Amino acid sequence: MDQSGRVPARLADLDLARSPKHVAIILDGNGRWAKARGLSRSDGHKAGGEALTRMLDVFIKLNIPVVSLYAFSTENWKRPKTEVNGLWRLMNQFFESRLEKCMELGVRVMASGDIRQIPAKNRERIQRVIDLTRKHKRLTANFCVNYGAQAEILRAADSIVQERLQLAEQGETRKARKPIGKAEFEKRLYTAGLPDVDLLVRPGGESRVSNFLLWQIAYAEIYVTDALWPDFTEQNLVDALWWFQNRNRRFGGL
Ligand code: FPP
Secondary structure (H helix, E strand, C coil): CCCCCCCCCCHCCCCCCCCEEEEEEECCCCCHHHHHHCCHHHHHHHHHHHHHHHHHHHHHHCCCCCEEEEEEECHHHHHHHHHHHHHHHHHHHHHHHHHHHHHHEEEEEEEEECCCHHHHHHHHHHHHHHHCCCCCCEEEEEEEEEHHHHHHHHHHHHHHHHHHHHHCCCCCCHHHHHCCHHHHHHHCCCCCCCCCCEEEEECCCCCCCCCCCCCCCCCCEEEECCCCHHHCHHHHHHHHHHHHHHHCCCCCCC
8 A cells, every 4th residue: 555545657647847856865674575485684675675676667667856765864873783884885886886877877976974983984985986976967866874864963053153253253253143044054065956855755654754855845745655765666756756647736826
C-alpha cells in the first residue's frame, strides 16, 4: 500500500513537464529487506546501493532535475561499528564503480553534510567524483552524508554570527545589526543554489522526516510508501509523482 491508495499509476498519465524540480528520498528499509531474507544488514545496504544505481536512470526518465539522497545521517554513527564501516566501504565502491555511469548519463554529483568527519578515503573519492562531474546538467544527485538538518541550520546561523561580529569590530554597526535575510541564510546551507524540495519520499512506511532537509522541505509534499528502499522501482516513483501531481499546493495561500 502507498499514499496514492489506488491502482498503480501509469507513466503515460504523468505530465512530465510538471515533474517536481527537487525530490528528496530517505533511503529507508535496507535492514528490514535483509532480515526478511535471512541476510545481514550490510547485504541490505548493498541491495540499497543497487536500487540507487537503477533509479538514476529513472530520475532522468521522469524529468526530475535534482534528487537528494539521505545516505548517512549524523545519528548513524550510533550503529554497530561493523555496519558503519560496511556502509562507508559500500559508498566508496559505489562512487568508484558508478562514476562511469554518472559520466555517461550526465549526472552531477554533490554532497551535503560534514564531510570533514568522514573516513579520508571516502572524502577523497567523493571529492573526486564531485570535481569530475561538476559541469553535468542532466541530473544533480545530492548525496547527504554525515548529514543532519539541525546541524546544517546551526552551521549557517553560526557563519552569519561570525560575519556580523567581524562587521561590528570594523565599526560597521548598521550592517552588523541588519535582520538576517532568507537568501543570505540559504546561501550558507549545503544545498545553496538548489531549488526547495517539492516532494519528500519515504520508503519503509515510517511517517517521520528524521532530521532531513528541515529548512528545504518547508512546502514539500510528503509521500510515504511501505515499499522498502531495495525494492524501490520505477513504478514506485511513478506512483509518487502521480500522487504529487494531484495535490493542490497552496504555499500558505488559498
Ligand atoms: C536506512 O535503512 C538506510 C541507511 C542508514 C543507509 C542508506 C544507504 C544506502 C542505500 C546504501 C547505499 C548508499 C550509497 C550512497 C551508495 P535501515 O538500515 O535503517 O533500514 P531498517 O529501518 O529496515 O532497519
